[in-house]
């Protein structure tokens with residue numbers, strides 16, 4: 001499914017198989033998650049995608065050929081971080097998520113809305129056995145960016161999550177397993193999302209404009225709405241943190257300095273490191289994180305994106321392509 005130009009529907013096309021370069025693996029795609037970032041690219045809100053482009057950076061696939069790290073038939077995941085230079089100041093100091101020359105899957109590199117994909121084997125992760133293909137896919141971005149955001153939010157006991165979609169429904173499970181209390185903020189009146197939050201053990205769920213019943217130690221904003229920044233600052237205690245986890249956000253409205261005063265911290269989280277990936281995929285089966293997925297056929301990628309744009313996906317949307325059972 002190919003994006004030929006921003007703001008135009010993905011088109012089903014037959015493309016030639018790319019030649020493998022050194023260190024690349026060819027994958028048969030089994031499932032690929034649909035991330036809000038895909039929607040931002042599709043809708044022209046991120047300005048530098050390669051074109052034409054195959055979207056998708058939550059790829060679960062089996063290795064067909066290439067590379068040396070994996071036996072053919074091994075099930076692996078491919079995340080957003082697709083390549084780094086290894087030489088810039090960020091790469092050399094453990095911050096490869098900020099690499100000056102990073103290439104991203106489904107943005108600079110073709111991704112997983114396809115029957116096959118090609119990836120650098122150094123950026124592929126083995127997928128824990130216990131996860132079915134579709135349920136593993138959301139771990140690869142929603143899970144990873146959520147995990148990184150939760151680390152950045154600190155170890156406070158009361159965590160607010162603004163926007164209760166794919167990432168938040170995973171973070172809520174990690175936070176609960178650590179004995180923390182989760183406060184879930186959704187679009188006004190989004191009762192299914194609030195019900196999901198409560199089912200996953202949140203202490204409270206309500207509208208994003210509402211004040212939580214208790215002061216928060218930290219908040220993570222997953223929704224791309226700038227007006228949530230002052231709302232979240234208002235909800236956290238002195239010394240608390242507000243973490244912006246999305247790649248795109250509407251402008252943040254002016255707000256009085258007193259919302260930041262009191263040593264509150266406002267920061268963003270960008271991309272992931274391979275270390276984040278290894279840690280999350282080790283942690284996921286032990287929590288255990290259970291992802292709630294709504295499955296679409298590959299050819300229905302536009303429908304999945306439409307539903308995500310409309311706020312109609314509860315949990316994560318995933319495209320399924322093949323099945324792993326025939327491979328095993």
Ligand SMILES: [Zn+2]
Pocket residue numbers: 084085086087088089090091096098099100101102
């Ligand atoms: Zn670099």
Ligand SMILES: [Zn+2]
Pocket residue numbers: 035036037038057080141142
């Ligand atoms: Zn993503």
